[in-house]
Amino acid sequence: MAEFAQLSGISRPTVSKYFNDPSSVRKSIRSKIERALAKYDYRPNLFAVNLNKKRPKIIGVIVPDTSDMFFSEMVRHIEMRCALDGYLVLVLSSRGDPSLEARSVETLLSLKIAGAILAPLGSITDASRMESLKAHIPVVYLDSFLSDGSPFVGTDNDQSIGLITDYLCRTGSPPCFFEMPAVNHNAGERSRAYIRTMERLGFQPEIIRVTSRPDWRFEEIGYSEALDVIDGKGFPSSTVLCANDRIAVGVMAAAFQRGIKVGREADCRLRVAGHDDQPYSRYGCPPLTTVAQNFSRIGTLCVETLLAKVEGAGTTPGAPQQFRLEAQLMMRASA
Template sequence: MSERKVRNMVEFAEVSGLSRPTIAKYFADPASVRPQTRQRIEAALVRHDFRPNLFAVNLNKKTSNTIGVVVPDTTDPFYADLVRHIELDCAANGYLVVVLSSHGDPRMEARSMDSLLMMRVAGAIVAPLGLDTDVGMVDSLRARVPVVFLDSRLDDRSPFVGTDNFQSIGLITEYLCRTGDRPTYLELPAVNHNGDQRRDAYVRTMERLGLAPEVITLGSAHSWRFEDVGHAETLRLLEGTGLPTATVLCCNDRLALGVMAAAYQSGIRVGRGPGCQLRVAGHDDQPHSRHLCPPLTTVAQDVRQLGSRCVDILLARLDDGADIRPEQIALEARLMMRASA
């Protein structure tokens, strides 16, 4: 049973009978105070059921044990999986993680980075929007703490960990050309640099194979609601001139989900078996992709490695205390052959 309700560090110091600096020293590093003092503090913590405000503790410390992470959308299965691995790796190294979402909005992205500065995080992992990112705010952040870019590269002044889009798109394009009708490519809305790279990789691969590329462009579409975009664009084409070929390669799995829903709505059977009229493939291998009906053929980004390499690079920069050469890491993807293509 707790005694007097304690609201802050000052009151906790008072009820525990110790000085405020001693309490602050304990919360910064419990091993830094004498064993008897530590036992006394921990008994008072239990007795008064007190939990310190960790952000306030960080503000009073020269160094922080908090890592900031900014992603475009925490509800996106790809980013949710990435964040899960980052949190686990950071926890194993004694760091807490604060995750903020920009929701695809450059103003919210800038606000998220500003919030990390106010929290005095030790370092940051940022998956930038890219095309509309406030570069000035990024510069302010990396002038104060080490920053690692994740998934989408902004520039080469900071370390970057992502997927080799030319390898991954080349791999699945070649597979689709080998096993059926040449693929039409459904590009990503204009949201980050990955979309441009993957479209260019598709075009280069088709030309290398001596085939005519077919790209469904989305113009100025700027939405992160990829399922809705894929669904609406596919319905528009099916109700008009039709799809250019009987195979659609989507820039990511979420677009593919929308394409498959539109095909079902139009009475078109997706797959590669008897009676199937359309093959659909994606990119990413998000957690739900293997459970679609039919399961989605795609290329799998190595989410585990993407997260762990980011954490390793960031912690190395924190340990060294020096601005080492910014690594630019592009990991290879694996082909996942399933029933949709």
Template sequence: MSGKKIRNMEDFAVAAGISRPTISKYFQDPNSVRASTRQRIEEALARHNYQPNIFAVNLNRRNPRNIGVIVPHISDPFYAEIVRQIEISSLRQGYWAIVLSSHGEPDLEAKAIQMLQSLKLSGAVVAPLGYESDADLIRELRQAMPLVFLDSRAAEDQPFVGTDNAQSISLMVEYLCRTGERPCFLEMPRVNRNATERRAAYERAMANLGFEAHVLSVDSADWDFETVGFEETNKILDQGGFPTRSVLCANDRLAFGVMSAAYQRGLKIGRSADADLRVAGHDDHPLSRYTCPALTTVAQDYSGLATASLRLLLDMIGKSDEAAPKTEPAGPTLLEAKLIMRDSA
């Protein structure tokens, strides 16, 4: 056997001279076997340079240490940073995160959900498309494992961690009204519930301050926000310009497109007296500080969102392992955003 390549756990068990069930038990928990047996296994591991398929070991555990994560776009810096932090925190807690992307497509989100259902997972964190999500599949996933929604809700009655859009938008509206002309609002494409929540938050904030709301509607469900912002700005400028000299964009990526189009039209952006337009965003995208001028925005708590969603999921996993009836958190977990004042507004 020493000259034969060890391809799986069965081969290793024969090479080590230890039963397959004992080998499997060791890989699930090294402390679950006797010290002398553990020493023999570890000596055999070193001798044969064998590395088991950790993913398969995890799936075969009674209590698997894998969690699923679905986000709309892994390339979006917002989701990329949250996924990075969830992965790191999961590893520290002894869990592997299996990350899938729906690429903003309902059918691909459905396939990602079905993939999670086919795996033996402890639970999942999902940033859903929301309006276009398959409600039946979401319900099935929720019944199959502990489930936490992140960033956007798929239903009102499910565990959710996100930014308090009412607080974040109100914070920016009050700042813009206090420091200059009241803002109009360029809404984001209705790719998830954040679109309608932020629009409604803007309208409420303006009403509370006694001002008329000016919403610039976007007839799109495209995740290419920069292009949407660029094209909508050109349309608006062709039709006579924005209704006010301050533009609040529903997210930073829209603002990037607005600023690019305005620059190409020869407009000066900023908060100085000679500026033509003030532009503000939402999210604190990693590139927002590098635009010219740097983008004024409200910062979502990336670390807080990742930490809170994982903590909530692991708490639900712990409760689901107990004999007591399952209970879910009451109400959503909403985190506050922070005003980031830069030069664009």
């Protein structure tokens, strides 16, 4: 900025004032600065500017997998909400690996940022590193949480799984449950919610077990495990409720591979449903019946909860810090 000020013949304080708020300088000076910006192709270094601020305007985000449509959609809503308050978003991926998650936390610790939104890996997360991050900046957990009392925003799995299990029982054969790998607390919560709902409705729960190792290759796992089931004894029900939409995609691909038609029509042998309502779920063949998490509300609430802490508003005594939002049933052709 000093070099630009010298070249343009405008004082550095005036240039700095312009970048903080262009309307704060006289129109004639503003025009002179903008002509000089075009001539010298100058752009301020936002990270350097951030280091010089008492209150940084960067939010860090760590998710398990940026290629997962659930998290990419969530990040999109977080970015949009942060932009309204002038915050930049720095997104890192742990790729389901606790060592990469720890490295991502170290990266955030090395930067001057306002706060962080984290989707932790759960039991394999390095809790000490998270504690170190929390000691420096405000943190809000997204979708998954650690048992440390930190603010959390996610979906009410009891409500969402209960809603779709009840629907499937009312409209056809009671479903078996195709679980997901134990990548975070959602896996166990959804299995238990299914069992409770089936027992409440007077039906016998039937669970299709998969690997207990944390593994984010959901489509591949759903496909290979479903083939094993189909080629073996078969599903214990003609309705399969999957723990998430990506598992359901794998199950439907396996059914197609074995010539089993999925859907609600009379000639269909299998109904398949999921959980999440990822952006592609409505465009499957057939479109996937599922429960929709409120991406916009979850992302917005994460940012607003974090910014309340960052900007000193905090929370009133007794105010909720664990937000579990209800999901909406999306009835489509697969079940």
